[in-house]
Amino acid sequence: MADATGERPARLDVTLDACASCAIRHSSLCGALSGEELRRLNAIATRTQLDVGEVHLFAGDDQHSFANVTGGVAKLVRGAEDGRAQIVGLLFPSDFIGGALGQDRAAPSPYAIEAVSEVALCTFPKAKFERVLHDHPTLEFKLLQRTMGELEIAREWMVLLGRKTAEERLATFLLYVAGKMRNVSCTGHTSFDLPLSRSDIADYIGLTLETVSRQMSKLKKAGIIRIEGTKHITFIDEDRLKARADF
Numbered sequence: 219m220a221d222a223t224g225e226r227p228a229r230l231d232v233t234l235d236a237c238a239s240c241a242i243r244h245s246s247l248c249g250a251l252s253g254e255e256l257r258r259l260n261a262i263a264t265r266t267q268l269d270v271g272e273v274h275l276f277a278g279d280d281q282h283s284f285a286n287v288t289g290g291v292a293k294l295v296r297g298a299e300d301g302r303a304q305i306v307g308l309l310f311p312s313d314f315i316g317g318a319l320g321q322d323r324a325a326p327s328p329y330a331i332e333a334v335s336e337v338a339l340c341t342f343p344k345a346k347f348e349r350v351l352h353d354h355p356t357l358e359f360k361l362l363q364r365t366m367g368e369l370e371i372a373r374e375w376m377v378l379l380g381r382k383t384a385e386e387r388l389a390t391f392l393l394y395v396a397g398k399m400r401n402v403s404c405t406g407h408t409s410f411d412l413p414l415s416r417s418d419i420a421d422y423i424g425l426t427l428e429t430v431s432r433q434m435s436k437l438k439k440a441g442i443i444r445i446e447g448t449k450h451i452t453f454i455d456e457d458r459l460k461a462r463a464d465f
Contacts (some may be wrong), residue, residue: 248286248417253414255354262346264369268292268333274315275331281339292335293422295330303330307372308413310398312452314364316344334413379424382464387423388433392443393450408453416448437462 263331268290275281277297287309294307307330309315315331342350351358379392389442399410414422420430439442442459444452453459 235433244393246278251354253355255350255357257464258353259347259350259357261263262288262342262350266339266341267277268339270333270336273330273332274337274339275327277328277330278326281316281344283343284347285339285341287311287313287315288337288338288340290333290335292331292333292337293414293418294364295329295332305414305418308395308398308422310413315339315362316347321357332419384425384429385433385436386464387425388419388430389437390465392437392453393420393456393459393463394453396453408456410451412449412451417445440447 251259251319258419266274274285280435289311290311293305294309296305296306297303309331323450346385353362380388382390395413396408396410400432416430416434417427420427423430425433432446434443434445438445438457440458442453442455442462446452
């Protein structure tokens with residue numbers, strides 16, 4: 219949790235060596251930085267670790283910092299007026315957390331950010347990070363590119379929720395998660411652990427738990443995916459999965 223200044227306490231020391239060995243450096247914002255620029259960003263960085271279920275930011279909290287996800291998966295949750303909570307996004311390694319640049323530093327967050335696995339974050343005080351962006355246009359441009367990419371994903375998700383069938387929604391979700399995993403590992407892996415429970419998947423893609431389970435079984439019986447336990451997924455025929463997603 220944040221202290222009275224809005225900063226989370228440090229749990230891990232950040233060193234330049236840690237930045238150089240960071241598994242997601244080249245796929246994250248930091249990949250745009252030279253050695254000197256990385257040293258400046260490192261000087262304002264704090265590493266934190268979240269346990270499963272721990273909340274990094276509650277809806278309504280003041281946003282005093284930005285953060286880069288360096289490990290694990292978190293979910294963005296927004297509350298509805300009737301008291302229900304809706305998962306509106308997932309954060310994977312190399313994803314960036316933060317409000318709009320230049321807005322009031324005390325602007326409340328519209329979302330809660332909750333860890334669904336053990337999550338590692340590299341956090342930056344908002345005012346100091348914005349000064350680094352001002353001095354390094356390359357980093358600012360890369361952040362803008364990411365923001366535009368996230369907007370495009372949000373638009374695609376609106377299409378998914380509004381027009382796709384239950385089978386298409388689940389297939390699209392599986393392909394999306396696999397793509398994010400590959401982006402981090404830089405491999406062609408088609409085997410991964412789902413970051414969400416089936417009930418959370420249902421919430422995220424606008425289906426019931428029963429429908430998600432039924433569609434999972436359908437893809438398994440069709441020989442398109444293999445399921446081990448409740449969360450481990452292996453793609454057997456990705457081309458057919460893409461066809462089921464209507465890609």
